[in-house]
Amino acid sequence: xxxxxxxxxxxxxxxxxxxxxLPVLFRPDMTQPGFALRAPWVPVxxxxxxxxxxxxxxxxxxxxxxxSRISAFGHLAFVLTILGSILSAGMLLFVEAAIVPVxxxxxxxxxxxxxxxxxxxxxxxxxxxxxMVILAVGFLLLGIYLIxxxxxxxxxxxxxxxxxxxxxxxxxxxxxxxxxxxxxxxxALAWIGISIRSGxxxxxxAPGLRIEDECVVHAGGHA
Numbered sequence: 001x002x003x004x005x006x007x008x009x010x011x012x013x014x015x016x017x018x019x020x021x022l023p024v025l026f027r028p029d030m031t032q033p034g035f036a037l038r039a040p041w042v043p044v045x046x047x048x049x050x051x052x053x054x055x056x057x058x059x060x061x062x063x064x065x066x067x068s069r070i071s072a073f074g075h076l077a078f079v080l081t082i083l084g085s086i087l088s089a090g091m092l093l094f095v096e097a098a099i100v101p102v103x104x105x106x107x108x109x110x111x112x113x114x115x116x117x118x119x120x121x122x123x124x125x126x127x128x129x130x131x132m133v134i135l136a137v138g139f140l141l142l143g144i145y146l147i148x149x150x151x152x153x154x155x156x157x158x159x160x161x162x163x164x165x166x167x168x169x170x171x172x173x174x175x176x177x178x179x180x181x182x183x184x185x186x187x188a189l190a191w192i193g194i195s196i197r198s199g200x201x202x203x204x205x206a207p208g209l210r211i212e213d214e215c216v217v218h219a220g221g222h223a
Contacts, residue, residue, distance in 0.1 A: 006196060009065060012058030013193030019051025021186020024167070029175045036104035036113075042097050048182075049092030055189060056085040062196075066151075074149065077141035084135030088168075091131060115171065132168040139164030139185070152192055159188035 023044045028035040035041065063070075063078040070078070103109040112119050119125060143160030146152045166173065166181025 009058055009061040010193040010197035012054050012061060013196070014190045015193075016051050016055030016058055017186040017188070017190025017193060019047050019054060019186075020189060021183045023047040023051070024179055024182030024186070027175075027179065027182075030171060031175060034104065036100045042101055045092050045097040049089050049097060051186075052085050052089035052092060056082055056089065058189070058193065059085065062192075071145075071149075073141070074145045077138065077145045080134055080138030081142045082138070084131065084138040084168075087131035088135050091128065095128075136165040136168040143188075146192075152195060156188060156191045156195070159184050159191070163188055 026040045027044045027048075028038040028041050059078065059082050063082065066074070066078075100113065103112055111117050114120065115125075120128070139160045143157040143164075146160070147154055147157035163181045163184030163186075166177045167185055168181070170176075170178025170181065
């Protein structure tokens with residue numbers, strides 16, 4: 001499995017894994033007062049948001065490579081995962097990194113950030129939770145599909161199934177669950193990227209990747 005598409009998909013997924021699994025280790029505890037005013041908060045969420053964007057791109061490339069041989073269940077898994085990753089990127093970059101620190105800096109608005117406050121208890125909280133549900137379910141289904149299609153090893157797929165829900169639902173899960181989930185999801189993303197680049201990934205990926213690479217060559221590109 002060589003060529004431009006392989007390099008892009010593997011490289012993006014490995015980078016996304018690093019930008020998910022490493023920054024989350026330094027994310028301040030959201031249960032502590034003034035969490036968003038601590039120095040790591042903004043850079044950590046920016047890196048996580050960038051990682052989500054890059055991960056989305058990597059998943060889209062992988063989806064395109066596999067699309068000619070994918071099942072209806074696989075299509076659903078990829079679509080939900082990509083949609084959840086897009087929503088997650090928006091939350092991290094625009095809400096967590098930009099809006100939350102501003103609200104935290106003014107005592108008059110800090111109550112808005114409480115889980116029982118008007119934001120999280122209102123329509124915004126519902127939309128935020130729905131976004132996280134889509135992300136968690138998407139990766140869960142993707143892990144199941146990748147295992148069932150023998151595209152990745154059982155352990156690699158299992159890491160998607162475990163990591164994404166832990167990351168998505170912290171809170172309400174304890175902050176440590178989010179950290180553990182982020183590390184696990186990061187490993188899962190990097191693992192599949194390395195597997196594709198090294199050729200360890202199941203040969204079910206090869207036909208799609210070769211077809212896409214041939215299309216690039218015929219279009220005048222360089223594989």
